[in-house]
Every structure is written in C-alpha cells, then in structure tokens.
Amino acid sequence: MSSALFDTVFKELEARNDDIRPSDILLFSEPLRTALNTVIHLSRFNLTEFAANLPFTREEARELASLLVKRNLFELFVADQQEPVYMARLSAMTRPATRPPSDLWKKID
Amino acid sequence: MSKIISIHSFRGGTGKSNTTANIAALLAKDGARVCVVDTDINSPGIHVLFNLDDSEMVHSLNDYLWQKCTIEEAAHDVTSRVGGDIKGQILLIPSSIKPGEIARILRDGYDVGLLNDGFRDVVDKLKLDYLLIDTHPGLNDETLLSIAISNILVVILRPDSQDYQGTAVTVDVAKKLDVPNMIMLVNKTPSAFDFDDVRERVEQTYDVKVGAVLPHADEMMTLASSGIFAIQFPDHPITKGLQKLVEFIKK
16 A cells, blocks of 8 residues: 555646656655656666655655656666666756747747 | 756856856866857857857757757867867857847747757767856756756856845755755955955855855956956966866866
C-alpha cells in the first residue's frame, strides 16, 4: 500500500496536462522538488539514484519516473527492467509573445 | 570535469555581459577551453565585446533553436579577437542581432528543451572546461533553465535599492533550485561607499558569499564594451576583483 505522501506527490504530477517547464520546478512541493533538482543536475541517472533522493519505495520511484517520462521531463535512456536509466531534460515551449495591435510583427520581419 | 556557470542578475544594466566576457578571457588566459553562450535572445550584445560583427556570424543560437544547424556549428572561435596572451580558447555562440530574427523567435517561441540539449551537447562535443551562460535579466523559463543546470551561479547586483530587493528573489529561487555553488558580485560601486561594509551587508542579507565588490570606473565606461577590460587593464582593481571570482570558479 502506498504512503499518503507518495499519493500526494503522484497526484500533484498527474494533475498536470502540460510538459514540465523550468518555472514549474519551483512550484512543486517537497520532496519532489529536491529530487527533481538533483536528477536535473545529474542529467543521466538510474532508478536507484532517483529513488535514493525520495522517501519512497523503489517501485513508487519507478511509478513516478514513468509519469515524468509521460510529462516529458524524463527520457528513458536505457530500458532495462532491473535498472532503467533516464535523462532529465527540462522542456516545453516558451510562451510566445502576444500579438501586438497594428500587426507590428510584419513590419519587423 | 566541465563546469556550467550562469551569470545572472534580476535587473538589467548590472554588467552581466561584461562580467561574462571578462571571466571567459581570464579563464582562457590560464589555458582553459571556454565557450560563452548569449541566451539574451531579446537583447543580444556580448558579441560586441568579442569584436564579432553581425556580418561575421555564420550561425547563431537562433539558428540552432530553429534546428538549422548543430550547436557546435553556431560556435565562433573569438580567441584571436580578444588580444592578450591567451593560452586556451574562447568560443562564442551568439544570439542573432537581426530584428526579423529576434521578432520571429519572440513571436513563435521555441522549445526550452533544445536549449537544455544544446548546453549539454556543446560541453561534450567541444570538450569544454567551462560553459558560461550570459543570461537575460530577471526570471523567465530560459533563465530558470540556466540556473537549474548550472554548477555555479554568479549573481550580480549594484549597491542600489531596486537591485537589493530584486536580488532577494533571485537568491531565493536559486536556493529552491539547489544550485550547488552560488557567489555574488557587487558591481559599479561608488568610491564613496565603504567596500568592506557593502560586502558584509550583502553577505548578511543573502547568506551568500561575495566574490568581489567592484568599483564604478571611468575606464570601464570609456572602454564602452569595445573590448575585454581585464585584457586591456590587467592591473586595475576591477580586474583584480574578477580574478578572485575566477579563482572561486576554478576550485
């Protein structure tokens, strides 16, 4: 049975529909934020390294990692069942500038 | 091991680009292989300090983000343009200064993930000792990305009330992103100020070490970004202060 903390963290991530952008990291609660900061610095890491930064079981960490792959923060680099390896990659499109009135962009192009 | 260093300030006009260019030159002078990336896509400018004219830019960061070239193809060797006795190498990935290209990237946006990939790829492919990221002032996804992946964050501020308040936000964000090493640089300090007092005040306020307190100097204003200050004025107090910062970076 999963812990209440794991459920909270999982639901926080599951509630998102968009890719995770850099500014989102600031909004995550602990322990997720610190865990993500750590693996972003590592860039490439295995499940053991990810789980070591979380107060969850290995399988709970694997579930979180799978969800983060869906949210495009992690990429599955080595699909090894025993010890998968991931890459962390902050992604998402920057917010494009809103269109100014008077069709200004065309004058600059 | 390669190091990624972001040079950032909450406010504009603090001297980020000048500081970045000077740090790059001082590191390369000691033999390091350094690349500078201008991520200030809205208002690029560091290429001027390296005497790289717009007409000489084969590719820019913009081209990489539009996937017209690889990140290493956007790197220009500017070592010989800096002057001085440089034992290492300085590469520059500039942002485009063409109005249409700036407008296009603002209008359409781009994938921050490509910037993320680019930083990692350029370190590996160009076998860099240091990657210096010259950032846009203030907080946005690009600056947050730079801060998030950096080994060292240099936060620059002037001894000015607006800077003091805004810097508190930057330092708070950097701590939330668990930046491994953070150091502050107080720039453009009037000679009437007590430099030791400024250092103490900043260190106590932010609980972050101050690498140097640099004076406001007419020589810097007169140079007017036409070259690298540390190369042209090797014995100036500004250069001495920047050297202390470089020693911290090299540790």
